[in-house]
Amino acid sequence: MTTAKTAIVTGATSGIGEAISRSLIAKGYNVMMAARRADRLESLAQELGPNADFAVTDITKRSDVISLADQAKEKFGQIDAFINNAGIMPLSFFKSRKVEEWDRMIDVNLKGTLYGIDAVLPDMLDRQDGHIINVASIAGLQTAPGFGVYSATKFGVRALSESLRQEVAAQNVRVTLISPGTVQTELFGTITDNEILELIQAGLPYEPMKPQTIADAVLYALSQPGSACVGEIVVRPTGQGTMS
Numbered sequence: 001m002t003t004a005k006t007a008i009v010t011g012a013t014s015g016i017g018e019a020i021s022r023s024l025i026a027k028g029y030n031v032m033m034a035a036r037r038a039d040r041l042e043s044l045a046q047e048l049g050p051n052a053d054f055a056v057t058d059i060t061k062r063s064d065v066i067s068l069a070d071q072a073k074e075k076f077g078q079i080d081a082f083i084n085n086a087g088i089m090p091l092s093f094f095k096s097r098k099v100e101e102w103d104r105m106i107d108v109n110l111k112g113t114l115y116g117i118d119a120v121l122p123d124m125l126d127r128q129d130g131h132i133i134n135v136a137s138i139a140g141l142q143t144a145p146g147f148g149v150y151s152a153t154k155f156g157v158r159a160l161s162e163s164l165r166q167e168v169a170a171q172n173v174r175v176t177l178i179s180p181g182t183v184q185t186e187l188f189g190t191i192t193d194n195e196i197l198e199l200i201q202a203g204l205p206y207e208p209m210k211p212q213t214i215a216d217a218v219l220y221a222l223s224q225p226g227s228a229c230v231g232e233i234v235v236r237p238t239g240q241g242t243m244s
């Protein structure tokens, strides 16, 4: 057990979550990484050293998320920050009727985020200390055709984050919402709707951000004095005027 602060990062196997995990280790945190791909978690944990550990976790399973929190406490003592980052984005038009993908987005992006909050909030309230950071999207601020269900989950994450912030403010628990614009990650690989894929293949009229830009936003929120709660951060590529 160490005296360093401990963070749990979901979705640590790629993109934004991997960048957050690397940055937190570099800042001296203990990091418990969570995702489903065991091989990636294992090699990242080996690379990051003794302050990193992992728990193979499917955030759609409440029991997995509770085990994740238990494992972090057992290994590192207490959980100071929970970064609810894992998410999927199988964009589709409603007419394509990809109902299983709608269900999955609700399960991962919305219910998974709730399970993370549930797993760590009681201890944070008892200790009167802790920080929950939820990664939403600019799709939680505006929407467009093809973004409907993804946007609904991210509008939902924004709403629950603000409600949670108001509820726990007096108990000294901080809640931060991070809303990124487009970031270069594996997220677009979850799309199966051919019409959306054709639009994406036409290329973006701007340069997407690097995952590190969002990791830096997380570090900013975490590094403020305990008396300051960064409520929301929105970061877009400079050239991204609208959603698409």
Ligand SMILES: NC(=O)c1ccc[n+]([C@@H]2O[C@H](COP(=O)([O-])OP(=O)(O)OC[C@H]3O[C@@H](n4cnc5c(N)ncnc54)[C@H](OP(=O)(O)O)[C@@H]3O)[C@@H](O)[C@H]2O)c1
Binding pocket: 010, 011, 012, 013, 014, 015, 016, 017, 034, 035, 036, 037, 057, 058, 059, 060, 085, 086, 087, 088, 089, 108, 135, 136, 137, 138, 179, 180, 181, 182, 183, 184, 185, 186, 187, 188
């Ligand atoms: N990239 C963007 O343009 C962008 C913009 C705005 C917001 N975001 C948000 O940023 C967050 C991170 O996405 P990313 O861009 O870094 O995408 P990514 O590279 O595809 O990473 C997604 C992560 O989520 C994990 N994940 C997916 N389903 C999971 C499940 N059921 N249980 C546990 N982990 C799961 C994946 O790991 P496993 O497959 O190993 O489980 C992976 O580590 C998401 O919430 C996304 O909505 C991204």
